[in-house]
Amino acid sequence: MTDAFAQLIPDARTFLGELAKNNSRDWFTAHKDRYETQLKSPTLLLMDEVAQAISRRSGAQVTAKLFRPQRDVRFSKDKTPYNTHLHMMWTLNGAGCALFFGIAPDYCTAGGGLMGFSKAQLPRWRQAIDGAFGDETAALVDILALKGFAAKDPELKRVPAPYGKAHPHGALLQRKSLTVWHEMSAREQAAPMGALMSAYLTQEPMFALLDSALAD
Helix, strand or coil, X not given: CCCCCCCHHHHHHHHHHHHXXXXXXXXXXHCHHHHHXXXXXXXXXXXXXXHHHHHHHHCCCEEEEECCCECCCCCCXXXXXXXXXXXXXXXXXXXXXXXXXXXXXXXXXXEEEECCCCCCHHHHHHHHHXXXXXXXXXXXXXXXXXXXXXXXXXXXXXXXXXXXXXXXXXXXXXXXXXXXXXXXXXXXXXCHHHHHHHHHHHHHHXXXXXXXXXXX
């Protein structure tokens, strides 16, 4: 069965590749109708369908977000006005885990997790990792890696106090976030809706585990 969104990724990559070579307001304004028709409109429809599918399965409230094409250049030396990627996310209530989807000329990724532990979540995370939750999390991260979803590197260079550097889960204690990422195959790119739901189902145990320790 043909995915209704099969054309989204090739159209987006073509547009974004051209934008990378012509990153100016004049070019974007001249091609804004194309952006709206080929990228934004199908993306919003995809986001709605994925949100509904996740909500039906999980019972969670799901908030979808499409990141704006305009860059925030206030504190950047790079003053090019537009992002040359198309990023979106679906955030679930609970701990705030999210499913991510990114399209660019040189990548197409699905991912998920928590981009950053809140001020309240960080001490909970460390306390939980110091117990049985640490064994479960380490095992799950390994399983996800075997399934093609690799975790980002920890943010801290050292294991934080009061935990010793020889802690069995020192690498997890060095984290201030937990996200995993998967480069989508050509087959997955041809069926974005199915690929995103597959990515969600693969990561569902991680979302549940994070909720168990970090949700308010």
